[in-house]
Amino acid sequence: MLHYLTLLGILVCGTALRLIQLERKPLWVDEIFTALFSLGTGFDRVPLEQLIPLSDVPNLLALNPTATCPDIARTLAEQSTHPPLFFCLMHRWLVELDGLPISLTFQLRAFAVLFGVGAIALIYLLNRLAFSPQAGLIGSAIVAFSPFGVYQSQEARHYTLPVFLIALSLILLLQMGRDIEKERLRQWIWGSWAMVNAIGFYTHYFCLIAFVAQILTLIALLYKTQSRFLLPATFFSLLPLILFSPWFPTLVEHFTSPKTSWLPPPQHITPLLQTLLAMALMVVIPPVENQPLWIIIPLSACSLLFLFWAIQQILPRFKTLIRNPKTHQATFILSSFIAWTLLQFLVIVYLLQKDITSAPRYSFLYYPAFCALLGASFSQRKWNLRGKLSPRLPISPSPRLSILSPRLLILLGISLASSLCVVFNLAFQKPYHPLTVARQLNTAPASLVMVMGYNDTLPISLGLSYALALEQIRTQKEDDFLIFLNNEKGYDRVWENISQDVRNPQNLWIFAPGLLKEQYPQKIDLNSGTQCLFDPAQYYRIGIPYQGYSCR
Template identity: 45%
Template sequence: MHRYRPYLSLAGILILGTVLRFAQLEAKPIWLDEILTGLFSFGRNHDNIPLDAVFPLAQFVDIFQLNSSASCGQIAETVARESTHPPLFFCLTHEWLKGNEGAWIWQARSLSALFGVGAIAAMYGLNRIAFSRQAGLMGAAAIAVSPFAVYLSQEARHYTLPMLLVILSLSGLIQIQKDLLHRGKVRPWVGITWVIFNTLGLYSHYFFLLAWVAELFTIFALSLGQYLHPERLGLQQESSSAPPKRMVTWLSLGGYSWLPLLLYFPWLPTLHNHFSRPETDWFKPFEPSWVDSVTPIFQTLAGWLVMIVAFPVENQPLWIVILSVILMLLCWGYFLLSIVPRLKAVLTSQSTRLSGLTLLVFTVVILLEYLILVYGLGKDITSAVRYHFIYYPVICALLGASLTMNPVVIKEKNNSAPVKGLIGKLREKGKLYLIPSFLIVGLISSVFVVSNWVFQKSYDPAGVARQLNLEPTVPLVVVVGYENMQEVALGLSFALELDKIRTRNLPETGWAFMTRSPSYQSVWENLNSVSGLPPSAVNLWIVAPGLRQREYPPQLMLGDRLCNLDPSQYYRLGIPYQLYRCGEE
């Protein structure tokens, strides 16, 4: 029974992680990015959405029907033209939707949740290879109850797939490092699987490029350090080989390292085009100021915080926000103080030094790449906490390894045996409480995520829908100004939520997407041609991305109706929306 205990523990961790990821999976409102996932994965595109005219709200809801005849090539072409992402996740989701009937939101999110469960199992494998079986269990437990991982797993987006592939790729990287140290060569099956994981990762998310570059730099840096200062690193190679054989080893490693880029070459022109697309302008601040130079640092620290603990701070009373922030900082500070000496033990122990240094160097390189993107290219990718997913698995791996280690004991000459014994007992007791408290805090935080108390959806589609439905008994027309597919998707997220509360027995509801190119003047002119309105008074909401409050006209014509701006009904949740009251015929 004893030999099966680790596998039973892993099974329990997987069950817990699965429950957390699938609980309340459909309850949260769907938002902009998930709308895009649905459209592309259903085999739909820009042409399937009625534009520049008022249509019944239900017609927009019916867009999300599977086009089973769409191929992966067609989906990739649509993604290349109308989005800024590689195609693999959307093709996989399309196949997943074809094989599953039911509510499409649950189905789309369930695939991400499955990849999230797979990441738990893969984390066990990574730490089992890198450190020990116990570290594997702790790494799996860390990611299973991490609020950040649960949040990503409940998004119908391509975060858990590349996260899983990062873990698998890092497992290959660790095995390559061990092969070079102990065998003096890379086994072909290790190199080939590493190539496969990296290639799939590159086609799943553009940020995987950062991971791939970081892995190459890690191999180079540690190999150079091992060659120049083997004693300092403590990584003396156990198996020496002749120069010709060593040359073959490094040539094969070079091939394994660069082959993913060669396989990715057909998509490189699309990557270049996507990088300069206006859809990525949201990475830039709306109104730049000096604060933008320090904000990324605090946003990164906040990202590290919520990887471990996340209590309600969004849309909560002030006293709850203050209490949550204090508790989160106390928990984080306690874990940080407890983990740092254990992490030092991971990096100094002979049995774990190579793997620990590999993961640490990888993380440092990723963070340096983030700094280059933020301060060198002006793309603040730290503004969305989810974008820390690419190096998040390494945090879990090092946490798992650290939780299994005792702090390094620095012996002092004057330490008496009783003092040493007391210190040892205190450390053992700290270790005894550290692991349960870490898991309990993570579990509580994950329950908050599942309950939609933290990591609430961007632009708050449900909240916007409630405000649009201000007067349920009055006929309603909602007009969304759009310039690109992202703004159409944003409007569709509002439409889906409004349809849930705007039942069929209420007065009719019209919805329109109207182009705002070259300016909003084209929207105002299109409103003049609207017809078929009910004879009673109508509420008109204008959702206007990029428009300032003072730029809304005081009056508009909706067909032959004069509409007056209601100054008390202006809101801005990421984007502005304003109510106009239109009189009767």
């Protein structure tokens, strides 16, 4: 009874962490993408080359309840580089919540929370089946308090659903490993594994990487045991690809799209260091973003000391998992999955010259396996220097090695503190900082016009993000406007369009992707007779440059 009450407490704590402050942080660029596609509209809903009243911007994110999944899939195929399933499910979720007194931001992010909490439960099941009930509790607690898990659950993005699916596929893969070991074939297990992976492909393209890692692990298991299941393994391995084949032409088109060119080329060993950093962020992240050096240095040093201590705790106990015949196969499967996933990362980084390690969020692929092994390691005993179990420790997991052990309380305490930093926007801060920009634009109550130069959908999404954040904190917005102007043929045309389309603002803010400070004009004469003068004190750069003008 106490065991399941502990599990319930872990689930409640994990849910609470993910719901705290859920709607306080404004939607950022990628979440605007999610909103537009999930609402069943897309970028066709956004007026271009015309003034949009600031108070009308929230109406651009209105639900289209008549949109169907094929409609959403067509929009994604044309305007994005993502598969459709997550957005179709999100649309159904928004339709069910339509009419309730809940903000759109909360609705969007709560969908990610749902699968983030589900992943906590699945890691418990994974470790319980693979190792022990105690390992299940510890693994689920690590996920519940993980700052990386909290961060992804508070993002209206398609990451917690793939984490959920990958965790489920690993549970099925472990059962397949037992089938191979016992020379039996439960077709429903193998078929379920194939279906879960196929669903993953339609959720996030990177699930293909996780699938390849599972295939290579399965091949290693077949080779180690000299199994006779080569033919059924081949069939069930091809089945997800067959089910995904209708979307494959779109995948090829998305892969070659210029929209994927934002990933930088690798810089020497930087991807390796970024991979280690991504693993560290799963358990600890100090609040050092945009802080002075006197805060960054001591907090970073303390985090490094904690990581050094954690590694000392984990490595000898990981040996226990490898050497124990009862846990060897499960440890091999999870470790092999992580290794093959990371190897594919390096292939993408150094052969395709796309550094996906520069975005820590992509470590969601091996996050379930990493947390499972971490939880299993902390449930084990320590090997002494001679390679034998310490005689002072019990032979099997016991309550003394439970979630109340001092070393585990230290780990969970540090993770909890890190998660609270995420919740209160001290860590994993939203890219492009929409709230910071909105506050800078809101320094004066006088009327303003936001001008966003664009040549693709990214600046449009960015402009909507800033405008929504500003609209939420602006008290007087009757004379405030947003306008998107195409800069594909250069900014001279943008300056002309500003003169023609903008009337009599007291403040003009120009967001100009790719423009240097000295390239902004010193003054802009509006056709209405108003003159807007360059303000040297109002130049900023957060992702893209933007310049303030005083008009009179």
